Amino acid sequence: MRTTVKTLALPLGLAGALTAGAAGAAQTTLPKDLPPYGQDKPLPVPTITQKTLDNGLTVWVLPRTDGPPKVDVVLAVRGGKASDPADLPAMSDLLASLLTEGTRTRSAIQIAEQLQAIGASIDATAGNDGITVSGSGLASGAERLVGLLADVGINASFPEAEVKLAKANALQALKAAEAQPSYQASRAIARAIYGDHPYGRTLATEASIGKTERAALAAAHTARFRPDRALLVVSGRIDAATALTYANGAFGAWKAQGEAPAEIAAAPREAKPQHVLVERSGSVQSAVRLGRPVFAANDADEIPAALANTILGGGGLDTRLNRNLREDKGYTYGAYSSFSVARRGGAFTSGADVRNEVTGAAVGEFVKELQKLIDTPVDAAELERAKRAAAGGYLFRNQLQSAVARSLAANWLVGRPPEYLGQFVPRTREVTAEQVQTMARRYFDPKTLSIVVVGDKAVAEQLGAYGSFGATPAGD
Amino acid sequence: MTFRRLVLGLAALAIPLGAAAADRWQLPIAVKKLDNGLTVVVSEDASSPTVGVSVVYHVGMRLEPKGRTGFAHLFEHLMFQGTPNAPKGTFDRVIEGGGGMNNGSTRADYTNYIETAPVSALEPILWLEADRMKTLDFSAENLKNQQDVVKEEIRVNVQNKPYGLFFWTDVNRLAFSKWENAHDGYGSFADLEGARLEDVRAFHRDFYGPNNAVIGIVGDIKAEQAFALVEKYFGAIPARPVPPRPDVDEPLNTREKRESQTDALAQVPALAVGWKMPERGSPDQAPMDVLAQLLVGDSASRLYQGLVKGREQLLNIEGGLNWPLGDAWDYAGPAPLVLFGLYKPGVKVDAVLEAIDEEIARIVKDGVDAATLKRVKTKMLADYNDSLEAFISRADTLAKAQLLWGDAKTVNQIPAWIDAVQGADLQRVAARYLTAANRVVIDRTPAPAAAAAGDKP
Numbered sequence: 001m002r003t004t005v006k007t008l009a010l011p012l013g014l015a016g017a018l019t020a021g022a023a024g025a026a027q028t029t030l031p032k033d034l035p036p037y038g039q040d041k042p043l044p045v046p047t048i049t050q051k052t053l054d055n056g057l058t059v060w061v062l063p064r065t066d067g068p069p070k071v072d073v074v075l076a077v078r079g080g081k082a083s084d085p086a087d088l089p090a091m092s093d094l095l096a097s098l099l100t101e102g103t104r105t106r107s108a109i110q111i112a113e114q115l116q117a118i119g120a121s122i123d124a125t126a127g128n129d130g131i132t133v134s135g136s137g138l139a140s141g142a143e144r145l146v147g148l149l150a151d152v153g154i155n156a157s158f159p160e161a162e163v164k165l166a167k168a169n170a171l172q173a174l175k176a177a178e179a180q181p182s183y184q185a186s187r188a189i190a191r192a193i194y195g196d197h198p199y200g201r202t203l204a205t206e207a208s209i210g211k212t213e214r215a216a217l218a219a220a221h222t223a224r225f226r227p228d229r230a231l232l233v234v235s236g237r238i239d240a241a242t243a244l245t246y247a248n249g250a251f252g253a254w255k256a257q258g259e260a261p262a263e264i265a266a267a268p269r270e271a272k273p274q275h276v277l278v279e280r281s282g283s284v285q286s287a288v289r290l291g292r293p294v295f296a297a298n299d300a301d302e303i304p305a306a307l308a309n310t311i312l313g314g315g316g317l318d319t320r321l322n323r324n325l326r327e328d329k330g331y332t333y334g335a336y337s338s339f340s341v342a343r344r345g346g347a348f349t350s351g352a353d354v355r356n357e358v359t360g361a362a363v364g365e366f367v368k369e370l371q372k373l374i375d376t377p378v379d380a381a382e383l384e385r386a387k388r389a390a391a392g393g394y395l396f397r398n399q400l401q402s403a404v405a406r407s408l409a410a411n412w413l414v415g416r417p418p419e420y421l422g423q424f425v426p427r428t429r430e431v432t433a434e435q436v437q438t439m440a441r442r443y444f445d446p447k448t449l450s451i452v453v454v455g456d457k458a459v460a461e462q463l464g465a466y467g468s469f470g471a472t473p474a475g476d
Numbered sequence: 477m478t479f480r481r482l483v484l485g486l487a488a489l490a491i492p493l494g495a496a497a498a499d500r501w502q503l504p505i506a507v508k509k510l511d512n513g514l515t516v517v518v519s520e521d522a523s524s525p526t527v528g529v530s531v532v533y534h535v536g537m538r539l540e541p542k543g544r545t546g547f548a549h550l551f552e553h554l555m556f557q558g559t560p561n562a563p564k565g566t567f568d569r570v571i572e573g574g575g576g577m578n579n580g581s582t583r584a585d586y587t588n589y590i591e592t593a594p595v596s597a598l599e600p601i602l603w604l605e606a607d608r609m610k611t612l613d614f615s616a617e618n619l620k621n622q623q624d625v626v627k628e629e630i631r632v633n634v635q636n637k638p639y640g641l642f643f644w645t646d647v648n649r650l651a652f653s654k655w656e657n658a659h660d661g662y663g664s665f666a667d668l669e670g671a672r673l674e675d676v677r678a679f680h681r682d683f684y685g686p687n688n689a690v691i692g693i694v695g696d697i698k699a700e701q702a703f704a705l706v707e708k709y710f711g712a713i714p715a716r717p718v719p720p721r722p723d724v725d726e727p728l729n730t731r732e733k734r735e736s737q738t739d740a741l742a743q744v745p746a747l748a749v750g751w752k753m754p755e756r757g758s759p760d761q762a763p764m765d766v767l768a769q770l771l772v773g774d775s776a777s778r779l780y781q782g783l784v785k786g787r788e789q790l791l792n793i794e795g796g797l798n799w800p801l802g803d804a805w806d807y808a809g810p811a812p813l814v815l816f817g818l819y820k821p822g823v824k825v826d827a828v829l830e831a832i833d834e835e836i837a838r839i840v841k842d843g844v845d846a847a848t849l850k851r852v853k854t855k856m857l858a859d860y861n862d863s864l865e866a867f868i869s870r871a872d873t874l875a876k877a878q879l880l881w882g883d884a885k886t887v888n889q890i891p892a893w894i895d896a897v898q899g900a901d902l903q904r905v906a907a908r909y910l911t912a913a914n915r916v917v918i919d920r921t922p923a924p925a926a927a928a929a930g931d932k933p
Contacts, residue, residue, distance in 0.1 A: 030570065031561045031607070035599040037574050041525035041696070066523035068861040069499045100775075108785070112776035117851040119499065119858030121774060138499040138858045165788060168820070172791045176744040176818055179638040282740060285628070285636045316577055317556075318568040327565065330624030333632050353632045385573030392526075392575025392594055399524045399866055 043391065045422035046404060049240040056228035057251050060408060060418055061243040062235040064401055071142040071236035072402040073135040075153045076409040079224035079261040080130040082198035082344070088212055090204035092126030094166055095217050099124045099133060101162040103155040108162060111152065120145045122152060128199055129343040130413040131224065136402050139237040143246050146234070150250035153230075156221055163214045170209045184278050185287040185351065185454045192274040192450035193291045193347045197267045226256035231412045235405040267345025269293055271450065275467030278454040286359040286455030290366055291349035292448050297341045297414035301439060303424070304431045305339055305348075308439040310386040311378055312369065313337030313350055318385070320369045321350070329365065331358045339443075343414045348443050359455060360462025366446075367466070373440035377433045390428045499854075501861045502888050505874065506699035512715045513687025516706045517874045517884040518699040521867065527595050527695035528867030531605050532588045532875040534690075535683035537661030538724055538809055541675065546663015549582040550626050550671055551679050555589065556580065557618040559607050564618060567608070570600050577868075583801050584661065585808040586879055592868035595696045599705060606709040609689070612680055614673050623668055630662050638742035642920055643816040644800055647750040650733050650916040656724045657810050685716030692875030692884075694867045724809040728752050728909070733916045738923040744791070745819055745921040747828055750812040751914050753797055754905070756880065762893040763901035764909065765804035768797045768813055770844065770852050770902065771835065773859075778835045779815070789828050790817040803863075805890055806873075808880045812916075813909070825919045833912070840907045843899040856894050 049061040084091040100122055101108040115121055120137025135149045177183045187203050194200030232251065234243040271293050295301050306314070313321035313336045321335035337350035350370075354362040378386075397403045404421070411420050451466055453459060463469045506518045540547040558564035571578045576593025591601050634640040645660045652658040691710070693702045729752055739746075754760035772779050772795045783790045795815040797804040802811070819828055844852075864870045864887070878884040 030566060031603075034562070034566075034570065034603055037600060038596040038598070040594060040596045044525070064523075066521070068501050068865050070858065070861060109776070109781060112774070112781070113851060116774060116776040116855045119854040121855075136858075136862070138854070138861075140499050165785070168788075169784075169791050172744055172818065172820060176638065176742070176791070179741050179743045181636060283636060285631045316568060316572045318565070318572045323565070326625055327621065330621045331628070333625060333629040353628070353636070355628060355631060385569070388575040388594075389572050390575075392577070392597075395524060395526050395575065395594055396577065396592055396866075399526060401865075 043395070043425055044398060046398065048408070048418045049244075050418065051244055053227065053248060053252060055252065055254055056256070057247070057254065058231045058412075059244060059247045060231065060233045061238075061240045062233070062401070062404060063239050063243070064236055067236070067401060069139040069237050070401070071137060071139050071145060071234065071238050072405040073146055073149050074233040074405045074409045075133040075149055076130050076231045076413050077153075077224050077226070078130050078229040078413065079220075080127045080413075081202040082128045082264045082342075083224070083261040084198070084220075085216070086201070088208045088216065089201040090126070090208060091212050091216065091220065092131060093204060094170060094209070094212055095220055096124040096126040096131050098158055098162060098166055098217060099152045099156045101166065102157050102159040103151045104157050105155070106151060111148065114144070114148060118144050120148070122149060124152070127410075127413065128202060132406070132409055132413070134402070134406060142238050142242075146246040146250045150254070153225055154251070154254050158214050158217050158221070160214055163217065167209055167212065170204065171206060174204055174206065174209065181280060181283065181285070181287040181353070181454045184280065185289045185452055188276050188278050188452040188454070189289040189291045189349060189450065190347075192276060192452060193271060193293050193349070194267055194345070195271060197345065198264055199267050199342060199345055222257050223259060223261050226260060227251065227254045228256055229260055231409060233405045233408050235401045264344055266296065267293060269295060269345070270448070273448060273467070274450040275463070275469045276450070276452045277457065277460055277463065277469040278452065279457045280454050281456060283356070283455045285353045285355055286362075286453050286459050287351065287353050288359065288362055288366070289349060289351040289452040290449045291347055292443065292450060294339060294346040294348050294443050295341065296345050297343060297416060299341075301442065302341060303427050304435040305439045305443060307386055307390065307428055307431045308373065308436045308444070309337055309339050309348075310389055311382060311436065312373060312444070315386070315389050320373070321352070321366070324365050324369055325352055325354075325362060329358070329361075331355070331362045331365070341414065356456055356459055359453060359459040360465070363451060363463065363466050370440070370444040370446050370449075373444055374437070377437050380433070383433050383436065387429055387431070391425050394425050499857055499861070500891055501864070503864070503870070503874075505884050505888065506703075507878065507884055508703045510686065510707060510711055512711065512713055513685075514706070514710050514713075515690045515878055516703055517690060517692045517878050518697070518702040519694045519870060519874060520697065520699060521694060522696045524867070525595050525696050526592060526867060527598050527693060527697060528869070528871035529591045529598070529601055529605070530588055530692040530868070530872035530875040531609075532586050532690050532692070532872070532879050533684055534586060534688045534879055536583045536585045536587055537659075538584050538656040539683070539721070540661075542655060543667060544671060544675060545659050545667040546626070546661065547667070547671055547675065547679065548587060549661065549663065550622060550668055551676060552580045552582045552587050553622040553626055554612060554618060554676055555608055557615075557622060558613040559611060560613055562604060562607050564613065567604050570604060571597065574600060576601065582661070583806070584657070584811070586876060588872055588876070590868050590872050592866070598697065602705055602709045605691070606713060609684060609686060609710065610713055612676070614677055616673060619671065619673060619676065623671065626663075626668060627665060630665075634662060636741070638739060639746055639920065640739070642737065642918060643748035643814055646735070646737070646918055647748055647812055647814055647916060650735055650918065651729065651750045651752055651812050652726060652810055654724055654726055656722060657726065681716060682719050685718065686710055686713045687715040688718050690875045690878045692871035692878070694871040694874065725755065726810055728914045729916070730913050732912050735916075735918045737918060737920040739920050740923045742920065742922045745919070747817055747819055747825055747920070748918045749815045749829070749832065750916045751909050751911075753811050753813050753909060755810070756808050760905045760908070761804065763897045763905045764813070765797055766849075766852060766856065766894060766897045767839070767902050767905055768795075768804065769856050770839070770848070772796060772815060773852070774855060776851070778839075779832065782835050783817070783828065783831050787831050788820070789823045789831060790819050793817040805886075806876050806880060825917075829917065836906055836910045840903055843903050846899070849899055849902075853894055853897070857891055860891060860894075
């Protein structure tokens with residue numbers, strides 16, 4: 001049950017010729033009879049067939065001849081939560097969930113049963129920059145799966161009764177989510193990082209759910225789901241020609257209507273640090289989060305910053321944060337850090353859930369670890385381990401065709417080309433210790449980070465050294 | 477527990493492959509047992525230059541000492557705390573620094589240790605796994621550190637979280653009568669704090685020998701090579717005596733049990749229902765798996781369509797056979813079928829139960845039409861294939877099948893067992909197991925004080 005702490009989202013790097021012994025020598029003496037790592041095999045790079053249909057739809061196909069007999073199909077469209085009206089935050093969540101609840105020719109139950117009949121499922125999710133509709137099913141049903149995905153993407157009809165039920169359920173689900181400390185912490189740190197920028201209001205409120213009407217959903221669907229601002233990825237046991245034939249058959253007649261959503265403004269790269277205690281009476285732990293705005297996707301800092309993050313808290317348990325807060329101090333089940341970058345901005349966040357009595361001490365250890373990366377260059381062995389971890393993460397993801405398809409779609413949404421996938425590891429290999437330190441200076445400086453604590457108000461007295469946490473936020 | 481795999485195997489042979497035969501995914505499986513009793517299962521797959529490894533020990537929460545609830549899980553954490561040869565930190569450093577990931581999990585019937593990495597890291601991984609099978613660094617400092625970490629894990633997943641996994645721990649407590657099956661496997665803080673180094677030593681000695689384990693290896697390696705490497709690193713570890721396994725079987729319940737709880741953190745009421753299930757290897761197991769899928773497997777399922785849609789009583793419904801800690805095929809002792817859902821304001825729990833009973837009664841009375849049955853089985857095949865895609869999951873599934881079923885090739889047979897299930901089988905198992913008498917029900921409502929907990933925006 002270490003599962004929750006072990007993120008599988010390792011960033012990417014490549015394997016050098018270092019032995020296990022050499023890699024760890026600088027900090028830990030490794031057992032003398034531990035065998036070295038073997039010779040690394042060449043890194044596979046996915047071959048992607050690219051085509052633009054006559055209506056402007058971009059199609060990428062990754063055929064596979066091995067792995068399970070299944071096909072994955074992903075449709076991504078530009079325009080996500082950041083394009084929602086300011087008074088309807090997270091309207092895109094409702095929009096995405098309702099895509100499979102009825103089309104012009106199929107009811108919700110028909111969609112569910114027809115998917116089941118081909119051993120398939122379709123899930124739609126809304127992100128900051130777009131909506132992603134992901135289908136996966138048995139290879140024998142590939143053509144029908146592409147057809148069903150096209151139907152829910154193009155012809156979703158937002159039946160009144162389904163909208164009403166989805167809103168009622170979303171209101172209760174929001175109530176349930178708000179009881180979770182992690183949800184409260186995410187909301188508060190996003191606000192501190194992004195302020196009034198649309199990336200800062202991507203969670204629903206009672207008011208936004210209540211005010212969302214069928215007409216607004218249908219209008220947003222029409223504006224955002226258009227072939228010239230959409231990508232279709234097909235991967236799995238299917239050849240490129242067949243996949244393109246299916247894509248053309250299902251999506252070829254699709255036409256854009258009306259105006260596309262406007263491009264959103266760039267998010268700020270700096271924010272005045274805030275110190276927020278969200279009171280949760282009776283809480284037996286404090287959810288601690290630190291964060292700040294950073295760069296958007298495709299920034300020159302993106303790859304070196306990701307590597308710096310792997311060292312700090314982006315990997316598994318052998319990270320600076322987990323070695324300290326978990327394995328040395330026993331303060332937490334897991335501490336982490338991450339960069340999440342979007343098309344028009346990004347955020348660095350770090351955090352852990354810790355017992356009440358060590359809340360202040362835990363914040364102190366975060367500050368120490370961040371400062372250490374600023375003050376002291378990482379040694380060669382630790383840098384090399386992080387690069388190998390990055391390569392391993394890439395290789396692991398490539399085992400899973402749905403993960404590759406979804407990565408390609410996510411990259412496209414933030415403006416990265418298809419080649420980015422194969423370039424990440426070689427580019428990561430080039431990062432130097434000096435660059436890692438530069439990234440730490442730019443993005444890890446504790447003085448620039450907002451700090452959010454969700455917990456019992458009694459923990460406030462432990463936080464004085466890190467800022468003025470006196471006031472509880474009023475919320476929305 | 478009786479071993480009845482053969483019964484299912486014969487049934488499968490008699491049935492021709494269904495329409496989905498082209499989508500059937502058969503894995504190459506090679507098995508070898510070392511002289512010290514360690515069983516090795518290998519499945520080659522050169523589609524990625526990586527491997528998945530799973531070392532599964534035949535001990536879990538059921539066998540932890542009385543008065544030491546949560547010990548099997550605490551022990552799992554201590555397996556990552558170093559050995560006399562490889563001090564604390566070495567394990568994660570070598571695997572993560574080699575491009576890999578690792579994890580462990582504790583379940584009722586087994587504890588598994590899993591890794592995935594570039595194939596270049598396979599030998600160091602095998603060395604590390606063999607090293608901790610031999611002995612551990614039994615230090616008071618490590619024990620204290622992981623007692624703290626496990627308590628934080630329980631705080632984050634149970635004490636500080638609405639619902640707090642009651643659909644696992646409380647359903648088991650209510651449904652089962654033997655201590656081994658009924659106790660809280662996460663453990664009480666008092667029991668966790670009471671754990672001593674001598675307990676750790678004894679548990680390792682008794683349950684962590686090679687003869688009580690299976691290792692699964694999947695990926696870019698030939699079976700013969702993998703066998704040779706496992707022999708090289710594990711071959712010299714002597715077998716150790718394993719204590720006799722207690723009889724943990726128990727019959728189905730004959731009287732419904734209900735419990736009402738309040739939750740100081742929750743804002744929305746929840747309901748959990750559990751029924752005791754057929755034992756592993758029973759001819760009823762595959763039909764029960766299909767019935768669970770029909771009832772709660774996806775958005776076409778009867779309970780989703782009937783209670784979330786339709787009657788609009790629930791916000792959501794989750795569940796399944798051996799849910800949430802496993803699936804229909806990776807338990808050995810008694811296991812429940814569990815349903816968990818949040819219900820809406822104004823809805824009465826009795827009305828939800830009545831609706832569930834109606835859906836079950838409809839199956840008992842009318843059976844299931846052929847088209848529906850075919851759809852359900854097709855989706856199950858797809859989900860089954862998906863569950864085997866990642867090398868790490870495939871290695872783990874194969875190792876568990878070898879450990880719990882005595883035969884890793886079970887993994888290739890399960891799709892045929894599912895395909896062989898007929899409508900009459902579903903009627904039979906619905907009538908036998910999904911009865912009110914065999915059921916436990918927990919209604920969990922927000923405590924009146926809960927309104928004060930949490931920031932309301």
